[in-house]
Amino acid sequence: MTERDIAWIDELRKGGKERALVEFKHNNADPEIVGKLVSALSNAAREADREVACVVWGVEDETGRVLGTSFDPNALKVGGQAFEMRLAQMLRPSPAFSFRTVDHPDGRVVLLEIPAASTAPVEYSGTAYIRVGNATPKLSDFPDRYQKIITNLRPFVWEKGVAKSFVESDEVLDFIDYPSYFRLTGQKLPEGRTAILERLAADQLIQLDVGGRWNIMNLGAILFASDLRKFDEAISRKAVRFVAYDGRNKASTVTHRHDGRFGYATGFEGLVTYINGLVPSVERIGPAFREAQPMFPMIAVRELIANALIHQDMTIGGAGPQIALFSDRLEITNPGEPLVSTHMLIATEM
CATH class of the missing domain: 3.30.950 (Methyltransferase, Cobalt-precorrin-4 Transmethylase; Domain 2)
Incomplete structure (x- = not known):
């Protein structure tokens, strides 16, 4: 320091x-x-x-x-x-x-x-x-x-915490995948480093520090990190972890393993596409032919993963969302507790 x-x-x-x-x-x-x-x-x-x-x-x-x-x-x-x-x-x-x-x-x-x-x-x-x-x-x-x-x-607002402090301007653009930020927010990529930094600061992804340097906020890191491993464990361990098994439990052989490296916003599309590509298919009888369809609707997988990322308790250290794909189901967990009892959720659904 x-x-x-x-x-x-x-x-x-x-x-x-x-x-x-x-x-x-x-x-x-x-x-x-x-x-x-x-x-x-x-x-x-x-x-x-x-x-x-x-x-x-x-x-x-x-x-x-x-x-x-x-x-x-x-x-x-x-x-x-x-x-x-x-x-x-x-x-x-x-x-x-x-x-x-x-x-x-x-x-x-x-x-x-x-x-x-x-x-x-x-x-x-x-x-x-x-x-x-x-x-x-x-x-x-x-x-x-x-x-x-x-x-x-x-x-305490976790998103406003500092993930990395006293960072040079060039380093900010290395730590943050700013092209993804502008693409996903529908903004034109401005010309020049200063204009890019000003836009990132306006959305509270970074914050001006002393000596003309910058702080990368937790919000900027978790959403748009070019590599979560470049940050301390408080951020890097929030990466999504995915494991696929060839059976119905964790004693089965692991067929695929993927530890997320990108920020949630930057890597979301690739993560969902990767998982949907591994979801088992089932045969369904159509009007005339049998059709192979994913066991889980793609849109359902997308929404469940999105909710796991958004609704986790970010203040719990050392843990992040985990996704496990079995031969008969998909399990998605995240840190924290629901705002209402799970019994209430089941009762409401029934």
Whole structure:
């Protein structure tokens, strides 16, 4: 993360002054001040509908100049307890903050990254704080801002998570099958890399990161990855897995195996065509002749696979849709639970 952190710090320094979602410090790491800051900045980030805020040690707040810092979060103790542990215990709900030491070209910098409040306003020692200029007053003194934070709180949206961060423009076009995106959405392929990236960003498939680089969002990766294996397991293990057996159970011989490599949208047509090509045929008596027909209607196979991809629980790690073809049936499973009991589904059908 060092290269990205340096670019992020430099971007934050451009204004020179403290901004609403960043605090510059030299060496001051008073535990009470830091605790209130984490609460205030986490709440301010949610109010602004941003994902993170930060505290940066080693940067002069008036000029943005890197001074370096002697602050070491790993060495600091509070009442004999590790500083980070105490900070996490004093925050409710505790955001997944992280301290990182950055070897900036101009000096040693410590970066504290603070996620925005996600389920409720973050409190420190039982009190929620907010950012007002350089001050951190109690959030309860600002009921309108409290209400805005509550309005902006929302459950985690998997599609808006980051699959790969700090990616060069050329790499984005390597990771994402952008020709398929334009073909499937019925858009003309624009001329030039910049125009392509702007279109992808407009549909929230990618997002501008610091230093002129890009984040590839989960939505962009899972739909239009040129190769899911290029991403971390959280994405790559969402690939569709298909196995065909020559009998009625998994003890039978495997005749075909296919692990999906493309994003769902990019590879959907090829996957459905491949499976339909392996579906056993059955003889049906027509008006005059016997006709060989697929055991399952092609459109039914297509719709079942599409539903398995769309309606899975994407937050379950290490699992993705699986399709098993037996001599007498097709089984399609995906991670997660149905919104209603399966007994209700059967009862409704009956």
